[in-house]
Every structure is written in C-alpha cells, then in structure tokens.
Amino acid sequence: MTEEKNAPKEHSVLPRFAVLQLSGCAGCEVSLLNAHEWVEKFELTYMPLVSSAYDVPEVDILLISGGVRTDEDVYHLQSAVKKAQRVVAVGTCALSGGVANLGNRDEVRQLFLMEQHRRHVPRLLPKSRPVDDFVPIDLYLPGCPPTPELFMGALLDPQGYQASLTVCQECGRKKLKDMKPDHLLGFQKGAVDSEICLINQGYLCVGTSTRGGCRAPCTRAGHPCVGCRGPSNVLIEKGSQAWLDTIQRVFHSMTNVPEKELHDELLSPQLALFLFQFSDYDGGDRPPRPKEKVL
Amino acid sequence: MTTLTFPLSRIEGHAQVEIEVQQGKVLSTRFKATELRGFDIFVQGVPAEQMPVIVPRICGVCSTAHHVAAVKTLEDAFGVTPPPLASRIRSLLLLGQLLQNQATSLFIFTMPDRVGAESLFEMDEIDQDHAVRFQISRNALKVRELGTDLITLAGGQFIHPVRAVVGGVNAGIPAERAAAMLKRLEEGLPLACELFDTYWELTQRMKDRIGSWGDDSPAYYITSTGRVKPDYNSHEIRVMAPSGECCEIFSPRSFREILEFSQSDYSYATKTSYKGGVIRANSLARANMTAHMGTKVANGYLHRLRIEFGTPAHPIMLFDLGRGIELVYAIERAMQILEQPLEGEDTEVAYTPHDGDGYGMVEAPRGPLIHHYVIEKNKIAKAEFIIPTVHNMRAIERALQVVAERYIQKDQVDLELERAVGRVVRAFDPCIACATH
Ligand code: SF4
Ligand code: SF4
Numbered sequence: 001m002t003e004e005k006n007a008p009k010e011h012s013v014l015p016r017f018a019v020l021q022l023s024g025c026a027g028c029e030v031s032l033l034n035a036h037e038w039v040e041k042f043e044l045t046y047m048p049l050v051s052s053a054y055d056v057p058e059v060d061i062l063l064i065s066g067g068v069r070t071d072e073d074v075y076h077l078q079s080a081v082k083k084a085q086r087v088v089a090v091g092t093c094a095l096s097g098g099v100a101n102l103g104n105r106d107e108v109r110q111l112f113l114m115e116q117h118r119r120h121v122p123r124l125l126p127k128s129r130p131v132d133d134f135v136p137i138d139l140y141l142p143g144c145p146p147t148p149e150l151f152m153g154a155l156l157d158p159q160g161y162q163a164s165l166t167v168c169q170e171c172g173r174k175k176l177k178d179m180k181p182d183h184l185l186g187f188q189k190g191a192v193d194s195e196i197c198l199i200n201q202g203y204l205c206v207g208t209s210t211r212g213g214c215r216a217p218c219t220r221a222g223h224p225c226v227g228c229r230g231p232s233n234v235l236i237e238k239g240s241q242a243w244l245d246t247i248q249r250v251f252h253s254m255t256n257v258p259e260k261e262l263h264d265e266l267l268s269p270q271l272a273l274f275l276f277q278f279s280d281y282d283g284g285d286r287p288p289r290p291k292e293k294v295l
Numbered sequence: 296m297t298t299l300t301f302p303l304s305r306i307e308g309h310a311q312v313e314i315e316v317q318q319g320k321v322l323s324t325r326f327k328a329t330e331l332r333g334f335d336i337f338v339q340g341v342p343a344e345q346m347p348v349i350v351p352r353i354c355g356v357c358s359t360a361h362h363v364a365a366v367k368t369l370e371d372a373f374g375v376t377p378p379p380l381a382s383r384i385r386s387l388l389l390l391g392q393l394l395q396n397q398a399t400s401l402f403i404f405t406m407p408d409r410v411g412a413e414s415l416f417e418m419d420e421i422d423q424d425h426a427v428r429f430q431i432s433r434n435a436l437k438v439r440e441l442g443t444d445l446i447t448l449a450g451g452q453f454i455h456p457v458r459a460v461v462g463g464v465n466a467g468i469p470a471e472r473a474a475a476m477l478k479r480l481e482e483g484l485p486l487a488c489e490l491f492d493t494y495w496e497l498t499q500r501m502k503d504r505i506g507s508w509g510d511d512s513p514a515y516y517i518t519s520t521g522r523v524k525p526d527y528n529s530h531e532i533r534v535m536a537p538s539g540e541c542c543e544i545f546s547p548r549s550f551r552e553i554l555e556f557s558q559s560d561y562s563y564a565t566k567t568s569y570k571g572g573v574i575r576a577n578s579l580a581r582a583n584m585t586a587h588m589g590t591k592v593a594n595g596y597l598h599r600l601r602i603e604f605g606t607p608a609h610p611i612m613l614f615d616l617g618r619g620i621e622l623v624y625a626i627e628r629a630m631q632i633l634e635q636p637l638e639g640e641d642t643e644v645a646y647t648p649h650d651g652d653g654y655g656m657v658e659a660p661r662g663p664l665i666h667h668y669v670i671e672k673n674k675i676a677k678a679e680f681i682i683p684t685v686h687n688m689r690a691i692e693r694a695l696q697v698v699a700e701r702y703i704q705k706d707q708v709d710l711e712l713e714r715a716v717g718r719v720v721r722a723f724d725p726c727i728a729c730a731t732h
Pocket of ligand 2: 210211214218224225226228230452
C-alpha cells in the first residue's frame with residue numbers, strides 16, 4: 001500500500017452527484033451515508049463531510065441541504081447550481097428553514113444582530129431562507145432528515161417511489177372510536193400504548209396532515225409525528241391556515257378536548273414545532289411548489 | 296505578511312485554518328468556525344417540553360447526546376430521577392452514538408489520511424491490487440451501521456431520537472428486537488477489531504513516514520466519564536493537570552466558576568481555558584482519565600496504548616487510537632446491556648413540571664456536553680449549550696502552531712503542511728455545528 005496519491009481514476013460511467021451543505025446540522029448527510037447502496041450506483045464527486053474536494057464539479061445531480069443563512073451560503077448555492085443538470089433540495093432546512101425558522105420570529109431576530117460584531121466571519125442574512133428563494137429546484141425531498149429509503153428514491157426513481165398520502169396511513173396504530181381524551185398531554189409524557197393511535201391517547205400527533213413516505217418511524221416509536229415531512233398532497237399548495245383547520249377538525253372528531261385548549265396549544269405563539277415545517281410551500285411571493293416536484 | 300488559508304473537509308461543519316507567516320516566522324494559527332445557527336437564541340420562548348425534540352437538530356452527528364442532555368436538564372429542573380430501566384436504555388442510546396461517531400471519525404474522516412486517499416469511497420475504486428482497501432471501506436460502513444441501528448432501536452427515529460422523555464423513556468425494548476441486535480453486534484465485534492488493527496498499523500506507518508506521533512506540549516484534560524470505568528450518562532466533570540494529577544472535580548452547575556470563556560472576532564465559536572491553560576477534551580482525555588475500559592477486548596487495547604505511550608499520554612494522534620478503543624468498547628458494552636431484560640419494569644416516573652432552572656450533562660463522543668435551561672411559565676427563558684469542541688479550540692490552534700513551525704521554513708513551505716493541518720484538526724474531531732450551535 002502506498003501513501004501517495006494513486007494512479008488517476010478511469011473515467012467513470014456512473015452518474016455523478018455532489019452534496020452541497022449550507023446552514024444545517026449534517027443530519028441529512030448522515031442519513032445519506034446510512035443509505036450506502038448508492039456507493040455502487042453513483043460516483044460521489046463532492047461532499048466535504050466525507051471527501052477532500054474543494055469545488056463542486058460538473059454533475060448530473062446536485063443535492064442541497066441546509067437553509068440559506070449567510071452571504072457565503074448564497075454564493076456557494078448560486079455557483080453550484082450552474083454546474084448541475086438536476087437540482088434536488090433535501091431536508092426541511094433547505095425547504096422551510098427547519099428548526100432555524102424559529103429564529104425568524106420578530107422577538108428573537110434582534111438578538112442575532114448582536115452576533116454581528118465579529119469582523120472576519122461570513123455575514124448573517126436578516127432571516128434564514130429556503131433555497132428556492134435563490135435558485136430553481138427540480139425536486140424537493142422533505143424530511144428532518146429524509147430517511148435513507150427516501151434518499152435512494154430521490155436518486156434513483158422519484159416518480160416510482162411508493163408512499164401513502166399521509167404518515168397516518170403508514171403508522172399502523174389503531175384508531176378507536178370510543179377512546180376520546182378530554183385533554184391534550186403535550187409531546188413527551190411517559191409510557192405510551194404501543195398499538196393505539198396517539199391521538200386516542202391524548203398526544204398532539206399531526207400524522208393526519210403530514211406527507212407519507214417516511215414509514216412513520218416516530219409514531220411507531222411512540223412519539224407523535226412532528227410533521228417534518230411537511231404537508232401532504234391534499235394541503236401542499238394551500239397556506240398553513242388550511243393545515244391548522246384540518247388538524248382542528250381531526251381533533252374535534254377524535255377527542256373531547258375543549259376548542260379553546262386545542263386552539264391555544266396549536267397556536268402557542270407560532271411555536272408548535274411543526275408549524276414552520278409546513279411554511280413556504282404555498283409560496284408567499286413565489287408560486288406554490290407543485291406537488292409533482294415534491295417526493 | 297502572508298496568510299495561508301486551508302479549507303477543511305472530512306470534519307463536521309464549516310471551518311477553515313488560517314496561518315499568518317512573515318519571513319518564515321509563524322505569527323499566528325487560527326481555527327475559524329464560519330457558521331452560526333443560533334439555537335441558544337431561537338429556543339427562547341419555546342415550550343420547555345419540546346426541547347428534547349428540537350435540540351438534536353443542533354447536529355445530525357451528535358444528535359443523540361443533545362437529546363439525552365435535554366431530557367436530563369429538564370429532569371434536573373423538575374427534580375425527577377428516572378427508573379433504572381430508563382437509565383439502561385439511555386446508556387444504550389449513548390453507546391449507539393459513540394459507536395457511530397467513532398466509526399465515522401476513524402474510517403470516513405481519518406482513514407483516508409493514512410493511505411493518501413481523498414475519501415473512503417475513493418479507496419473503493421482501487422480494487423484488484425488493493426483488495427485490502429476495498430474490504431476496509433465495506434466493513435467500515437457495516438460497523439458504522441451497527442451504531443446507527445442501535446440508535447434507531449433505543450431512540451426511535453434514526454437520526455434525531457425521540458424515545459427519551461422527562462421521567463424516563465416512552466417504552467422498553469422488546470426481547471426479540473434486543474436479541475436480533477445482540478446477534479449483529481456479536482458478528483460485528485471481530486470485524487471492528489480487525490478494522491482497528493489495520494487502522495493502528497496504518498497509523499504506525501504514517502508516523503514512520505512523518506517522523507512523529509504529533510508533538511505538542513502536554514495540556515490539561517477534561518472529561519465527565521467514570522473514574523474507574525467509562526460512563527457516558529455522566530454527572531461530574533474532572534480536570535487533570537498535564538502531570539497526570541486530578542486537579543478539579545465539579546458539577547455541571549458550576550462550570551462558569553471553573554472554566555474561562557473567550558470570544559474572538561474571526562470565529563463564531565467560543566473557546567475555553569482552565570486557569571489560563573490549554574485544555575483537551577475527547578477520546579484521549581477519557582483514555583487518560585479512566586482506570587479501565589471495563590470490557591475485555593477494549594481493555595486489552597487500552598493496556599497496549601499505555602504500555603507503548605505511558606500514562607498520561609500526550610501525542611496528538613493518540614486521540615485517533617483512543618477512538619478505536621472506544622469503538623470496540625461500545626460494541627462490547629452494548630452487548631452486555633442487551634443481554635439484560637429491557638422491558639417489563641417501570642419505564643418512567645410521574646412528575647410535575649414547574650419553573651426553575653436545570654443543568655444536564657452527558658459525556659458526548661467529543662467530551663462533556665452541558666445544557667442549562669431557565670424555565671419560566673413552562674417556556675425556555677434562557678438556554679446555554681456548553682459544547683465539548685469549544686474546550687479543544689485552543690488546543691487545536693496550539694497544535695497547528697507546532698505543525699506550522701515544523702513545515703514552514705524561511706524560504707519555503709513544505710507541501711506536507713496541508714496534510715498535516717488536516718491530520719491535526721481531524722485528530723481532535725471537532726464538531727462545528729455544535730461548537731457554534
Ligand atoms: S398516531 Fe398519528 S400517525 Fe399514527 S394513526 Fe394516530 S394520528 Fe395517525
Ligand atoms: S413520523 Fe413525522 S416527524 Fe417522524 S420522520 Fe415521519 S414525518 Fe417526520
């Protein structure tokens with residue numbers, strides 16, 4: 001074994017892909033590493049987490065993870081898409097800011113300015129922004145992070161990916177007509193029955209409105225779905241108000257939770273963890289994201 | 296004056312190294328963290344009980360450590376002690392994290408440095424003549440996957456776990472699933488040892504080539520692992536002096552009184568020091584500060600390390616070897632836990648949330664991780680995250696100074712410098728997403 005650089009590689013005929021990581025947590029990259037079947041089917045040309053290549057080369061597929069938070073993110077994003085045939089935005093941060101969107105609330109935005117006193121670091125933008133505010137996207141892959149199976153689907157055959165409409169249909173828990181909780185338990189309250197729908201048990205699960213395809217790992221593990229896959233196709237081109245109304249209807253019919261309690265919980269100042277994962281689909285100033293482009 | 300800039304890859308997050316040189320003299324070495332997401336800022340106002348689900352998103356590599364730290368912080372605030380079964384399942388979760396992280400750092404981040412490859416996957420392409428490498432990368436991914444699967448088993452979601460809850464865990468682990476995992480770990484153990492033996496050998500060869508195990512003067516060491524044997528679900532922090540003497544023991548609650556914190560205008564990350572001195576956290580701190588590994592095979596490796604390098608040991612590349620010892624340990628220890636029943640006992644205790652403040656800690660793969668929350672009206676009024684990587688910031692810069700002086704002469708810069716910069720930084724396995732959060 002030599003330690004020097006090896007003979008030049010033969011030109012590969014495999015499709016080439018690159019992964020550009022903007023402001024995120026690398027969870028998407030870790031999930032992609034877990035999906036290692038791509039190793040045989042693709043040539044990975046750029047992904048700083050695993051390889052020392054310093055520029056995005058010409059590629060067939062560019063995956064972009066993370067939100068746009070700094071001026072450097074904008075620069076890297078815009079230069080990378082020029083080199084790609086097909087651009088896939090992966091993960092909730094790239095699509096809707098993800099958790100970082102909590103920082104876009106007016107009451108905390110000021111505090112970010114105080115971090116700006118440093119001179120030699122990339123500048124922060126006033127808000128975290130989704131990637132399609134800057135560049136056109138061919139395919140959206142929501143999830144925090146997307147499962148390895150979803151990554152393989154996006155790389156190999158997005159059209160052929162088999163998924164249910166909602167997380168609820170993939171969850172496998174039984175909904176009981178006569179088990180109606182009087183109050184909500186919140187998110188994290190001790191032991192959970194392993195067979196019965198979480199709403200029957202008083203948890204604020206949003207699996208009924210959330211896009212399927214992840215196979216419901218969270219609800220199967222007894223934790224309410226927090227909606228990281230974003231809105232299902234029924235709600236996708238509508239605003240977050242439509243989603244709130246739907247959730248409220250579900251809880252109205254499945255529980256005896258007083259209207260006001262439910263309303264307060266869902267709106268607890270923009271904070272329901274899932275709300276921001278549904279934002280940005282209806283577009284705001286842009287046209288809504290077409291559901292055909294969302295895996 | 297010339298500034299040499301080295302972008303960094305094969306580490307977690309966005310960072311670069313800058314070295315300022317004037318006529319062959321190294322003026323400064325800077326390790327710059329260039330990203331910021333602001334978790335301590337934007338969790339303000341968030342319902343406290345959502346923290347265990349939000350904070351794993353600080354880092355997809357260290358998510359499990361943040362998940363457990365958040366739950367422990369809320370338990371400290373509410374005065375809750377989880378039942379023994381919950382502690383066992385959380386320990387299992389943290390071992391999954393350790394296994395996954397050490398496999399990633401050893402094989403994906405640092406193994407390519409040992410054979411002059413750009414990435415583990417490039418090692419794949421060289422198959423016939425280099426069948427060894429081919430085997431290495433396949434097996435490395437297999438071992439790494441065991442960690443991921445352990446996290447999924449004990450934590451529910453595959454990257455950002457959900458199963459630790461205030462008061463305990465939300466369910467036990469069914470016997471048949473535990474047995475299936477146990478079987479896979481049994482098969483994985485010899486594979487992990489074989490990989491680590493190869494890694495150790497390749498590291499030895501690299502040392503022979505460059506002529507050093509990574510010199511730099513001794514430093515303080517910091518960890519929260521057990522004194523006698525490893526414990527990642529930890530409670531007290533210890534500091535060891537460069538001479539090997541324990542010089543400080545403190546609880547997470549008093550971290551501000553013991554450690555000094557400073558900011559710089561070239562990095563989004565904070566740095567810490569102890570009595571003005573450089574601190575080191577991570578695998579080598581643990582190898583120096585725990586008596587035994589407590590499992591057979593890992594203990595054999597620790598013994599070998601101590602015979603070769605003494606104790607405390609200081610060369611920088613021993614951080615990498617320390618990770619290999621923990622990789623083996625994580626598999627062995629997880630097997631021990633999976634052999635015990637993980638269902639059929641209480642999984643959680645009841646509690647009443649109230650206002651107050653709490654501190655929670657785990658020994659993450661990179662060192663002691665502390666969370667501190669102030670809770671008012673069930674919401675987060677203030678949050679602090681004391682990230683292990685910040686303890687290593689000054690140690691990284693000082694070690695970079697040593698390599699810069701070694702490879703920069705009056706009239707030339709040795710091309711080895713770039714590789715050396717990568718090697719030094721990766722030995723500390725910094726996590727930038729966490730460090731800046
Ligand atoms: S637990 Fe959630 S996802 Fe599962 S059936 Fe109930 S509402 Fe649907
Ligand atoms: S169950 Fe819900 S929160 Fe969990 S991965 Fe699926 S969409 Fe995301």
